[in-house]
Amino acid sequence: MEKELKALLDECLQCKNPTCLEGCLANNNIKEFIRLCKENKIQDAFNVLSKTTTLPSICSLVCPSEKQCQGHCIKNKINKPVNIPFIEHYIATNSKEIIPDNLLNKKEKIAIIGSGPAGLACAEILAKNGYNVDIYDQYDIPGGILTYGIPEFVLNKKIVNEKINYLKKLKINFLMNLKLGKDFSIDDLLNKYDAIFLAIGACINKKLNVPNENLKNIVDANYFLEKMSKHDFKEFNDLENIAVIGGGNTAIDAALSAKKYLNSNVSIVYRRSEKEMPARIKEINKAKNEQINFLFLTSPISFIGKDKVNYMECVKNQLVLDGNNRPKPVEIENSNFKIKTDLVIKAISFEIDTSVLGNILCYPWSGIIVNENMQTSIPKIFAGGDCTLGPSLVVIAMKQGMNAAYNIIKYLS
Numbered sequence: 001m002e003k004e005l006k007a008l009l010d011e012c013l014q015c016k017n018p019t020c021l022e023g024c025l026a027n028n029n030i031k032e033f034i035r036l037c038k039e040n041k042i043q044d045a046f047n048v049l050s051k052t053t054t055l056p057s058i059c060s061l062v063c064p065s066e067k068q069c070q071g072h073c074i075k076n077k078i079n080k081p082v083n084i085p086f087i088e089h090y091i092a093t094n095s096k097e098i099i100p101d102n103l104l105n106k107k108e109k110i111a112i113i114g115s116g117p118a119g120l121a122c123a124e125i126l127a128k129n130g131y132n133v134d135i136y137d138q139y140d141i142p143g144g145i146l147t148y149g150i151p152e153f154v155l156n157k158k159i160v161n162e163k164i165n166y167l168k169k170l171k172i173n174f175l176m177n178l179k180l181g182k183d184f185s186i187d188d189l190l191n192k193y194d195a196i197f198l199a200i201g202a203c204i205n206k207k208l209n210v211p212n213e214n215l216k217n218i219v220d221a222n223y224f225l226e227k228m229s230k231h232d233f234k235e236f237n238d239l240e241n242i243a244v245i246g247g248g249n250t251a252i253d254a255a256l257s258a259k260k261y262l263n264s265n266v267s268i269v270y271r272r273s274e275k276e277m278p279a280r281i282k283e284i285n286k287a288k289n290e291q292i293n294f295l296f297l298t299s300p301i302s303f304i305g306k307d308k309v310n311y312m313e314c315v316k317n318q319l320v321l322d323g324n325n326r327p328k329p330v331e332i333e334n335s336n337f338k339i340k341t342d343l344v345i346k347a348i349s350f351e352i353d354t355s356v357l358g359n360i361l362c363y364p365w366s367g368i369i370v371n372e373n374m375q376t377s378i379p380k381i382f383a384g385g386d387c388t389l390g391p392s393l394v395v396i397a398m399k400q401g402m403n404a405a406y407n408i409i410k411y412l413s
């Protein structure tokens, strides 16, 4: 076993009441997988992990662990926490995923729409329980945001591909380049399948609603990140200054991608202060190291340019506590200033595309309404992940996909 790993494993105190568990949104038995790994029983450790997660090799790279498992490790009080994600990743990438021998032994067929973490997790549990699963996606390659959102330098795509290949071995059918609402409808699905799981994510970038937002070279982060992940740079040549608007993981990923692939001056414009940024601390620090400029307490109020954007007019904000969890940014009078920019990337938030959902009931903010069994207003149709929660986390979407699968199994039996 590697020296580095052994040293990390030795740091775990095997606590009687492990606090790390409280921070894990997947509910992984961290203490036990570390114990087994220490005894060099890697496959056993993996089997422990597999009880609670279907994406350990991915979550170990993208979870905000500094706030979750590691953030709750008791050793924070002594010096530094146990490096739990490193250990989880080692186990997940050094063991074998098992192919059960009961595949396709049930007669019911299930359709899953969306192949992001929620759809993939649901498909895996259903297939392992003998169900016949078709998974549809509008894109050419499965994975959702894992494939076309989170950049390669955060999440190695080889790991995502390995997961997809494993799911194919479980006899899950991937039906790509097919869009719900265009190539097929909810009614088509209801006629053909015994149950349906909607995992379409929250893929529509919210608008800023400021003047001249339709100028050329003002793009959505989704669009930009998809182009970057395909290394399709042709429409982004010769850009001196790029401004990214937002403070979440998407904004940081867009800024780091712009820096890496387009070699421009990149600024992140965020309306609150650094403390309120929802992005992972590790990623914020990475952006700082890459010389990305941060403009905190700043909001754009209009874009200026003839055909394409040349300047962005902004105002400064102050934060005001109004009884909510997060302080509200309020514009400071006469604080207007201009930023020179050749490209603006909008990464403020995402909505659900309700136009494809037929009569399924949704909240006014666009999320699909589900009951405690994850059923929508049509009982045969279940939903989970970002399309019911709004923009969330990989681990939460995955867990919702797993829970949906168990609820579908209950419903079908």
Ligand SMILES: Cc1cc2nc3c(=O)[nH]c(=O)nc-3n(C[C@H](O)[C@H](O)[C@H](O)COP(=O)(O)OP(=O)(O)OC[C@H]3O[C@@H](n4cnc5c(N)ncnc54)[C@H](O)[C@@H]3O)c2cc1C
Pocket (backbone or CB within 6 Å): 062, 063, 064, 113, 114, 115, 116, 117, 118, 119, 136, 137, 138, 139, 143, 144, 145, 146, 149, 150, 178, 179, 180, 181, 199, 200, 201, 202, 203, 225, 249, 250, 251, 253, 280, 353, 356, 384, 385, 386, 387, 391, 392, 393, 394, 395, 397
């Ligand atoms: C740039 C970016 C970076 C992020 N970084 C992190 C991170 O570091 N850590 C973290 O935990 N979370 C991160 N997140 C959040 C995380 O990726 C999401 O919460 C998670 O992917 C949601 O999973 P999902 O399966 O619900 O939806 P998605 O991953 O969005 O997958 C939805 C799938 O449905 C498909 N689809 C949508 N509409 C249709 C339709 N009409 N017909 C057919 N298919 C359709 C889409 O093509 C997509 O493949 C990030 C998000 C973004 C955008």
Ligand code: SF4
Pocket (backbone or CB within 6 Å): 011, 012, 013, 014, 015, 018, 019, 020, 021, 030, 031, 072, 073, 074, 075, 082, 084
């Ligand atoms: S809290 Fe930290 S030290 Fe205790 S069992 Fe969990 S990882 Fe090990």
